[in-house]
Amino acid sequence: MSSASTLRRVDWLADTIGRHKAGEPVGVYSVCSAHPTVLEAAIVQAAADDGFVLIEATSNQVDQFGGYTGLRPAEFRELVLGIADTHGFARDRVVLGGDHLGPNRWQRENAAVAMDHAETLIAAYVEAGYTKIHLDCSMRCADDPAVLARRRCRTAQCAAAARGRGHRPPGRLRRSGVCDRHRGARPRWRPRNPGAAHPDAGRTGPRHAGRAPQCVRRRGPG
Numbered sequence: 480m481s482s483a484s485t486l487r488r489v490d491w492l493a494d495t496i497g498r499h500k501a502g503e504p505v506g507v508y509s510v511c512s513a514h515p516t517v518l519e520a521a522i523v524q525a526a527a528d529d530g531f532v533l534i535e536a537t538s539n540q541v542d543q544f545g546g547y548t549g550l551r552p553a554e555f556r557e558l559v560l561g562i563a564d565t566h567g568f569a570r571d572r573v574v575l576g577g578d579h580l581g582p583n584r585w586q587r588e589n590a591a592v593a594m595d596h597a598e599t600l601i602a603a604y605v606e607a608g609y610t611k612i613h614l615d616c617s618m619r620c621a622d623d624p625a626v627l628a629r630r631r632c633r634t635a636q637c638a639a640a641a642r643g644r645g646h647r648p649p650g651r652l653r654r655s656g657v658c659d660r661h662r663g664a665r666p667r668w669r670p671r672n673p674g675a676a677h678p679d680a681g682r683t684g685p686r687h688a689g690r691a692p693q694c695v696r697r698r699g700p701g
Contacts, residue, residue: 491531491574492611509533509611511578513540513548518559522568532568533611534559535576536604538583543596543603546584552577552607576611577604583618590620 582593
């Protein structure tokens with residue numbers, strides 16, 4: 480794969496970004512599939528649109544060991560370009576990308592091992608001519624501390640505390656204690672507008688018969 484061809488593929492993305500920043504309503508969708516039928520459809524559509532096609536392989540689909548497709552990055556590239564050749568679609572209008580490249584596939588390994596695999600994975604993608612590279616190291620490896628879970632709990636507690644201090648819209652339904660007689664029944668419907676009909680009005684049948692209202696109370700202003 481020539482360096483000129485690789486540079487041209489980068490230019491497709493750079494050109495789209497530049498036009499978008501200039502105010503033109505343009506963009507590009509990414510096709511994240513390894514299925515030949517999907518890849519063929521994407522290329523045919525790009526030809527009909529007189530544009531380029533962006534196809535991304537995920538770190539689960541394609542890696543240095545074959546992924547679940549059995550394809551390495553260079554092999555997946557040849558699969559895509561072969562389909563493009565079949566349809567007379569110029570190879571330099573095919574942009575290849577790698578999605579979620581990082582330790583994702585090796586989360587059960589210790590971080591050192593997982594990151595070694597990740598580096599090899601990323602190098603294989605870049606060396607094969609992929610130019611849209613998504614680096615993702617957000618996942619936790621086997622020996623990483625559970626920092627994210629602790630932070631999530633902390634922020635959830637902060638949100639709950641703020642909710643208790645914050646403004647509550649007036650007139651909202653709040654569930655109170657439910658008596659045994661009504662436990663498990665559907666909440667009572669209260670119309671937003673006076674005179675509104677109940678949604679089950681006029682309906683018959685066992686599903687609408689014998690419904691007991693649930694004990695509710697309306698929260699007043701303040």
